[in-house]
Amino acid sequence: MLDPHVPPSRTPRADPSVPTAEQVATLSPPSATTPPAPSSAAEPAGARTLLGTAWLRIRRSRVAVGSLVVVALIVLFAILAPVLSAIEGQDPYTSLTGPDYLDGVDTPGLPLSYYRYPSTDHWLGLEPGLGRDIFARMAYGARISLVIALLSTMVSVFLGTVIGAAAGYFGGKVDMVISRVMDLFLAFPHLLLVLSLTPILQSRLGGTALDSGSLLPVASLVIILGFFGWAYLARVVRGQVLSLREQEFVEAARAYGASRRSIIFRQIIPNVMGVVLVYATMLIPTNITAEAALSFLGVGVKDPTPSWGQILNAAQAGNWYLSDPWFLAVPAGALVITVLAFNLLGDAVRDALDPKSSRH
Amino acid sequence: MTGFLLRRSAAMIALLLVISFVTFSLFQLGPADPAAAACGQECTPARVAEARVALGMDKPFLTQYADYMSGLLHGRMIGAPGTETLCEWPCLGKSFQTNEDVTAVLERALPYTLSVAGGAIVLWTVVGVGLGLLAALRKGRFTDKLIVGAASVGVSLPIPVTGLLLLLVFVSTLDVLPFTTNAISSPFGAAGPGAWFLNYLLPWVALAVLFSAQYIRVTRSSMLETFGEDFMRTARSKGLARRGIVLRHGARAGLTPIVTMLGLDIGLLLGGAVLTEQIFSVPGVGFTAVHAAQSGDLPVIMAITMVAAFFIIVSNVVVDAVYAVIDPRVRAA
Secondary structure, three states: OOOOOOOHHHOOOOOOOOOOHHHHHOOOOHHHHOOOOOOHHHOOOOOOOHHHHHHHHHHHOHHHHHHHHHHHHHHHHHHOHHHHHHHHOOOOOOOOOOOOOEOOOOOOOOEOHHHHOOOOOOOOOEOOOOOOEHHHHHHHHHHHHHHHHHHHHHHHHHHHHHHHHHHHHHOHHHHHHHHHHHHHHHHOOHHHHHHHHHHHHHHHHHOOOOOOOOOHHHHHHHHHHHHOOOHHHHHHHHHHHHHHHOOHHHHHHHHOOOOHHHHHHHHHHHHHHHHHHHHHHHHHHHHHHHHHHHHHOOOOOOOOOOOHHHHHHHHHHHHHHHHOHHHHHHHHHHHHHHHHHHHHHHHHHHHHHOOOOOOO | OHHHHHHHHHHHHHHHHHHHHHHHHHHHOOOOOHHHHHHOOOOOHHHHHHHHHHOOOOOOHHHHHHHHHHOOOOOEEEOOOOOOEEEOOOOOOEOOOOOOEHHHHHHHHHHHHHHHHHHHHHHHHHHHHHHHHHHHHOOOOHHHHHHHHHHHHHOOOOHHHHHHHHHHHHHHHOOOOOOHHHOOOOOOOOOHHHHHHHHHHHHHHHHHHHHHHHHHHHHHHHHHHHHOOHHHHHHHHOOOOHHHHHHHHHHHHHOHHHHHHHHHHHHHHHOOOHHHHHHOOOOOHHHHHHHHHHHOOHHHHHHHHHHHHHHHHHHHHHHHHHHHHHOHHHHHO
């Protein structure tokens, strides 16, 4: 990270409420919400939650705030896809072909130069070959790519937390069985398995007919990416829970007669949320990349449904990216910016929530 | 040490057996009907039934699994009664598409994957560890920030993006490198090492960009952690030269996480550099897997999954053993 200043996480107990030069420099009015306190140790217990502290730390890093803004803009872009396309006056499925739009002589299918590049009619130009509006496809594609990444991350995080917590808390035979299953999941070559199981799952869920525009590939990607992404988190959560279980506050809860359910949900789970959140932020860009990779390989989201990986696939298909590099630049640029923003945000969240993490 | 290796090897064999069983179940009992896939496009119910017999799918599931596994010990006959053909040892079944032994398919593909993986591993280890070490030594200065910033971008570059960009720039626009359609399997072939090198340079770079970035991050943070440890302070207070401290004391302790990572990545890559091989049309294991998955060639994709899992598990054990050699603290555990 290009973060120039030493992050507060260097000293885990550093007082998070004293405004720094960076904080003043950022857009937020810090002193209004966080009056300087003498020291965090002097604060009443529970005054600052884990997330509250983390939020303060994140706000103090320019890189973190920047990446958060970029992520927010991308999410907004996806949510507003129909609105933005309506303002543009285009939709992601209409093909504009014929000599008015596409070249028919030198490179058949290549959009005429006015339509190849951004213009007021087509904000990101036209797709070569099929003559569809790239901006509308990118906007609707952002929805699909992000939905797949977010939902599959939620599936993995849910499975990983619950399974890991169960293994750590119950121990003994339960732990042994779960740990072996985790080993098994971690030893499987994920990309190969996902690659081969996705078509199988798709044909099972929806028969052989590939209805155009169906959400079936989306669902199967969510299931498969989600189902193969939980094992690593489960292992981490298990380790955390193993040590939490023995700590005094859990002992105390047990002593005053808290039920097992209450101990798991009120004492243990809130204490592993930090690790879980860090992992979840890092899993999102991984899943965005995975969706792009699978759709690029032709087993994920398929034409005409747009996703960023599918658009990348369309750029490679028929070697369009060689005659129309712009058509490669758009999805590639969007992917890199999005993954970079999520990665930087993930780093910031980790630094903020996990002070022991080995970044200096 | 011997006991440690024996224990780990026994666990490894058990895990491999479980993996082979799970993979077999996923593909055989899984949603797709292998017989329909084997029989192809124009398929009548009668022909599906024939195909089921030919594939041995009329037998109970456990018998099928036992048959499949016995093929690893000796050759066996596969096919419809009367038209069986020998699948030579070690038999992993026959391709639905070409009726070729899957083992032969893998043997043909593996040298290409080795070529892609070998060069890429060397490249990213040198670049990643080198730059990571440099960044750690220059911590907080401009060089460090530049390297760390580049690494952040590097880990965010998906292989399809890097790969297509490299092809666009170096093959199409500048026309300085060949497009690897006629990939050469080894530097010792008829074309010689020069052609081999040029052929694989772009795939290596595509992989190395992503992996170097990860190695830079891990090397840097691990070295910084090591620099802060007591034995480093002792070495410094003994008045040893900075270079000597870094290389002799720091590198040995600080690079152990790299050994782990490298071992696991090698294991992962031997199962096929799927995206890289696909983009650069290198007919390796990953390329074969993509095509088998697209055409529903179950025996091939199943065998590749098992072989890849095998590499991953073996690399895990090797990493543990190497770890025990370089870090004596592990052996006691």
